[in-house]
Amino acid sequence: MLRLQHVTFACGDPARVSEFWGQLLDYEPAAAGESWLATDPRGEGPTLLFNKMAKSETIEVPIHLDINVPDREAELERVLRLGGSLVETKSHRIGDLSDTCTVMRDPEGNGFCLEGPPNTERAHIWNVTFACAAPRELGGFWANALGWPDEEIDESILQQFRDAGVGEPDLSGFHLARPPNGGRPRFYFHRREKSRPESYPIHLDFATDDREAEIQRLSRAGASGVETKKGTNLTFTIMRDPEGNPFCVG
Amino acid sequence: MLQLLHVTFACADPGRVSEFWSALLDYERAPVGDSWIATDPRGEGAELFFHRLEKSRTIEVPIHLDVNVPDREAELERVLGLGGRLVETKSHRIGELEETWTVMRDPEGNGFCLQTPPNALPHRYVGNVTFSCAEPVELGRFWASALGWPEEEIDAEFLQQLRDAGLDEWELTSFFAIRPPGGGRPRFLFQRREKSRPQSYPVQVDFRTDDPEAELARLTQAGASMVETKTADERTSTVMRDPEGNPFRIE
Numbered sequence: 001m002l003r004l005q006h007v008t009f010a011c012g013d014p015a016r017v018s019e020f021w022g023q024l025l026d027y028e029p030a031a032a033g034e035s036w037l038a039t040d041p042r043g044e045g046p047t048l049l050f051n052k053m054a055k056s057e058t059i060e061v062p063i064h065l066d067i068n069v070p071d072r073e074a075e076l077e078r079v080l081r082l083g084g085s086l087v088e089t090k091s092h093r094i095g096d097l098s099d100t101c102t103v104m105r106d107p108e109g110n111g112f113c114l115e116g117p118p119n120t121e122r123a124h125i126w127n128v129t130f131a132c133a134a135p136r137e138l139g140g141f142w143a144n145a146l147g148w149p150d151e152e153i154d155e156s157i158l159q160q161f162r163d164a165g166v167g168e169p170d171l172s173g174f175h176l177a178r179p180p181n182g183g184r185p186r187f188y189f190h191r192r193e194k195s196r197p198e199s200y201p202i203h204l205d206f207a208t209d210d211r212e213a214e215i216q217r218l219s220r221a222g223a224s225g226v227e228t229k230k231g232t233n234l235t236f237t238i239m240r241d242p243e244g245n246p247f248c249v250g
Numbered sequence: 251m252l253q254l255l256h257v258t259f260a261c262a263d264p265g266r267v268s269e270f271w272s273a274l275l276d277y278e279r280a281p282v283g284d285s286w287i288a289t290d291p292r293g294e295g296a297e298l299f300f301h302r303l304e305k306s307r308t309i310e311v312p313i314h315l316d317v318n319v320p321d322r323e324a325e326l327e328r329v330l331g332l333g334g335r336l337v338e339t340k341s342h343r344i345g346e347l348e349e350t351w352t353v354m355r356d357p358e359g360n361g362f363c364l365q366t367p368p369n370a371l372p373h374r375y376v377g378n379v380t381f382s383c384a385e386p387v388e389l390g391r392f393w394a395s396a397l398g399w400p401e402e403e404i405d406a407e408f409l410q411q412l413r414d415a416g417l418d419e420w421e422l423t424s425f426f427a428i429r430p431p432g433g434g435r436p437r438f439l440f441q442r443r444e445k446s447r448p449q450s451y452p453v454q455v456d457f458r459t460d461d462p463e464a465e466l467a468r469l470t471q472a473g474a475s476m477v478e479t480k481t482a483d484e485r486t487s488t489v490m491r492d493p494e495g496n497p498f499r500i501e
Contacts (some may be wrong), residue, residue, distance in 0.1 A: 059384060060444035076416070086416035091341040105418070133309060165326075165336035169359070193310035193444045 001147035002214065002249065004046050004185075006037075007065065007128065007201035010053035010110055010201050016083075018050040020106050023082050024067070025123050045125050046185060049205065056197030058102035062245055063202045064114045066101070066188070072116030075123070076102050079114070083107045095164030097157070110201050124161035126184045128204065131192035132243050139189045141222055141242050146187075148177050196244065205248040211237060214249055251398035252457035252465065252500060255377060256287070257296055257315065258264075260303035261358060261451050268300040268377075273332050274317065275374050278376035281475045296436050299456070306448030310382060312496055313453045314361045316351070316439065320379035322366040325374075326352050326361075329364065333357045345415030360452050378427075378439040379455060383494045386440035387472050392493050393438050395472055396457075399428050447495065456499040462488060465500060 003186075011017045015029075018036035022029040025045065036050040056174055069075040080086065087103035101178040102114040115126065132138045143150055173191040208214040215225055215237055222242035229236055236250035269288035273280040275295065277288040288298040292400050319325040330336065337353035351365040365377065366398045383389045409422055424442040429435075459465045466488060470476060473493035480487055487501035 052361065056446075059442060080416045084416075085418040086344065087421060089343040091343075093339040093341075094336065105421075110418070163333075165330040166338075167335040167355070170335070170337050170355075193308075193350055193446050195444050 002145050004051040005207040006047045006205045008049045010055035011050045014050035014052050020108040055199045055201040058197050060194045062194040068126040069119045069123045070120045072114050113213035127186050129189040130187045131194035135175040135189035139177045142187050203246050252396050255456045255458045256299040258299045260305035261300050264300035304450045305452040306450045308446035308448050310445045312445040316378035317376050318370045322364050324365050376436045378437050380441035383444035386426040387423050390428050390440045394428040402428050428470040
């Protein structure tokens with residue numbers, strides 16, 4: 001099985017971007033060679049890695065982070081002071097169901113969402129969100145890759161959508177994969193057109209106990225291997241998921 | 251110059267789709283061979299043309315229509331009754347500026363928006379032909395030039411409100427609108443969005459011109475490219491692509 005090791009940001013200025021995310025999430029940044037790491041001092045949230053790397057321009061990023069915060073409106077102001085910028089605050093409503101999020105950008109333009117659900121004590125990464133063509137299929141691939149349970153699709157929500165007038169393809173337009181026992185981050189998949197950049201601004205790195213066996217298992221599940229890189233004390237393989245999103249297995 | 255001739259829908263069942271759109275816009279429809287045409291009896295709105303044509307599957311359509319209605323919420327229910335489907339009602343807010351619209355699909359899945367802008371006319375009409383694109387300002391200028399429409403300046407006070415709310419300069423170039431002289435409709439709206447790049451567009455725009463050859467040369471110079479010229483039923487038309495690859499037809 002894969003274990004999420006880092007969410008990796010390709011940066012022009014890793015120190016600047018890690019400082020921003022460190023303050024946003026109350027993480028501790030530390031230099032690691034030319035790169036920076038930001039870790040959750042509480043040991044709960046995923047570690048963020050900031051590498052000096054080329055990244056392609058994108059219109060809609062394939063992968064972004066959803067951040068839960070105690071007070072979305074207050075956080076918007078704080079993020080602007082930290083050097084972020086606003087895109088818009090969006091609400092979606094289908095029948096009686098609605099939610100609101102604020103879309104922002106970090107200092108290098110990476111989009112992320114702020115959400116303020118009730119009973120949020122402090123800022124944390126809630127979802128890694130994938131824009132994709134086939135949310136259920138891609139969600140199933142990742143649940144299997146991570147050894148997470150197959151999600152039951154909540155029939156009562158679907159019924160509320162149907163009652164409000166929603167049909168296909170929108171009823172199958174989203175999927176959620178969750179770690180066992182309410183862990184986070186969750187992986188969320190929604191049907192969106194995305195840019196297909198040569199170099200991803202954000203990708204995921206995973207650790208595993210048996211890299212070779214895992215690569216074979218993931219290849220059978222629909223992933224493809226790109227290349228294996230050997231460093232002095234680290235060997236990792238770059239793969240692509242069934243919709244072409246790159247990830248690293250170390 | 252180009253004049254808007256019609257908005258063309260590639261349909262599996264032109265009769266069904268034209269019935270839906272005619273009821274939606276209070277248009278009158280008539281068969282033309284295998285196709286259907288729907289026209290505004292007031293003689294104001296854009297003509298819609300429904301062809302039996304292949305269309306590719308898309309996630310985000312490159313071109314869609316924004317339909318202005320007097321009462322969005324009431325219209326949502328009416329559209330469901332006509333055989334449309336709901337996607338979602340969206341609001342977005344930037345500082346003090348707020349807008350709400352409802353995204354729906356016609357019986358063949360073509361997405362469109364329902365909106366009730368503050369200055370909406372008291373009847374239903376096509377408010378915008380909306381393009382998803384990478385460079386809204388550049389593409390908008392191409393189309394203003396193609397149509398001989400004035401180049402719109404974005405209201406400076408409006409831009410300042412967006413800046414004050416925390417938008418950066420790049421974000422300020424994420425939309426652009428052009429409109430016919432004299433405030434006619436529809437406007438052409440350009441927004442920075444990723445779009446599908448289908449082989450066959452579900453919705454595209456057709457134009458007429460007095461001098462197709464001169465137009466072809468002029469548009470090519472402005473960044474369009476030529477795909478092919480076809481003659482059918484004694485009508486000659488040329489398919490071109492705008493600078494972001496959207497096909498359009500001139501005759």
